[in-house]
Each structure stands twice: as C-alpha cells, then as structure tokens.
Amino acid sequence: MKLSDRQEKIIDLVRVGQPVTSVALADKLGVTRAALRADLAILTMIGTLDARPKVGYVYSDKPKRNLLLDYISDIKVSEIMSKPAVISESTMVYDAIVYLFLNDVGTVFVENNGNLVGAASRKDFLKISIGGTDIHKVPVGIIMTRMPNIICGRADDSAYEIASKIIEHEIDSIPIVETLKVDGDKEQYKIIGKVSKTNITKLFVKMGKSK
Known part of the structure; x- marks a missing residue:
C-alpha cells in the first residue's frame, strides 16, 4: 500500500512551504482545486496533513498510519x-x-x-x-x-x-x-x-x- 505520486508531491510541497493553501497547491501542480479535493481529504484523514481554516495545510508529525487508515485497509x-x-x-x-x-x-x-x-x-x-x-x-x-x-x-x-x-x-x-x-x-x-x-x-x- 502506498500513496500516489501526486499525493507524495503534495506532502513535499506542504512540508517545504507550509502553510500552503489548496489554491497554491493546485497552481504548483498544474491542476484544478477540484482535482486535488480527494487527495487532500485522504491526506488529512490519515493524519499526514492538518487543515487549518483560513490558513492552509501544514505537515503533521503524526504517523502516516492511524486507526482510520487501518480501518479502510482492512475493509475489502x-x-x-x-x-x-x-x-x-x-x-x-x-x-x-x-x-x-x-x-x-x-x-x-x-x-x-x-x-x-x-x-x-x-x-x-x-x-x-x-x-x-x-x-x-x-x-x-x-x-x-x-x-x-x-x-x-x-x-x-x-x-x-x-x-x-x-x-x-x-x-x-x-x-x-x-x-x-x-x-x-x-x-x-x-x-x-x-x-x-x-x-x-x-x-x-x-x-x-x-x-
């Protein structure tokens, strides 16, 4: 199990330039905000990114694996x-x-x-x-x-x-x-x-x- 190439790029961009808004991420990756919505949702839910209202996304020091990821990984x-x-x-x-x-x-x-x-x-x-x-x-x-x-x-x-x-x-x-x-x-x-x-x-x- 691994993250997609685009999700890895998002993590790198946020880690280096945090906080980063979804608009800025979309611009750097050459895609629309809508195209990134699902990626950002997954990265936030598994604890890799934190979403801060009116600020942007920041990198989280939490482990990538958490209870949510374990749960959806176990469901067939x-x-x-x-x-x-x-x-x-x-x-x-x-x-x-x-x-x-x-x-x-x-x-x-x-x-x-x-x-x-x-x-x-x-x-x-x-x-x-x-x-x-x-x-x-x-x-x-x-x-x-x-x-x-x-x-x-x-x-x-x-x-x-x-x-x-x-x-x-x-x-x-x-x-x-x-x-x-x-x-x-x-x-x-x-x-x-x-x-x-x-x-x-x-x-x-x-x-x-x-x-």
Whole structure:
C-alpha cells in the first residue's frame, strides 16, 4: 500500500512551504482545486496533513498510519461494491444513454458473451451526441474505451487500494472482476461488481456514524 505520486508531491510541497493553501497547491501542480479535493481529504484523514481554516495545510508529525487508515485497509472491496450497469457491445448509443440515466450511473460497462470488453462514460456519450452523429445507428462498441485500457479491481482488494486507484486515474468508477479464462497471454474477465466515488463516500459516512 502506498500513496500516489501526486499525493507524495503534495506532502513535499506542504512540508517545504507550509502553510500552503489548496489554491497554491493546485497552481504548483498544474491542476484544478477540484482535482486535488480527494487527495487532500485522504491526506488529512490519515493524519499526514492538518487543515487549518483560513490558513492552509501544514505537515503533521503524526504517523502516516492511524486507526482510520487501518480501518479502510482492512475493509475489502467485496464489502462495499455494488451492482454494475452492464450492456452488450451491440447496444446502440441512444439506448445506452437511456440505460445510463435510468440507472443513475456515470459509467456503463460493456461485455461480449460474458466477457468484459469495455466501458463508456458520460463524457463519451456527450462527445458523440454533440458531434451530429445519428446515435440510433452507432453501437456503443464504437465509442467505448476497450480492454486492456480499463482500470480494474478485485473483490479482495482493500477499500483504500480501490479509492487510491479512483483518485490516481481520475475516473468515476472501477469494475470489479474475476478471471474468466486465460487466452494465450491475454486474460478475459467477468465483471462481478463496481466501486464508484459514491461507494467510497458511503463508506466514510458509515464510518462517521459508527463513532
């Protein structure tokens, strides 16, 4: 288990120039404040940084590991994952958009004969919708991101590991898979669940209520 490269850079910047505001950090890293929000939340919750209102972030001398980090490291993905929104590769883009909004999700996962082959997000659907293409005639397989370019997780991963992947790769959700079969050098996967930002948020809310 380790912090992402960006989280390590944030720690270094704060340690050297503390106190540092989120605006200053975003400027130094070349990203938006919104992009840093989850990183700063994790670093604060595990005790590496202290957030001081109207002042900024300072480096904490507390150990990086604390009870919170231990807790989320012990929770397995199988305990927090939810049912994925899955469609077939031949589904037309129009129908996929309807399915996405009816299920209130940010990403739909695409399978072919039970094998995970891709994923399509709201951004993918937005791009093709505003391009003048007839979305009633284009299958989702044309616009999706294909395997192996999809970040996946396993049911026995820790909640911390999966949350770190979501932050590091700046994605909405991660499919949870199990190996279906090995075809030569390529593994084929069956999707058994998903973990999204919503799942992680629910976990923290649950932790707060249990105090």
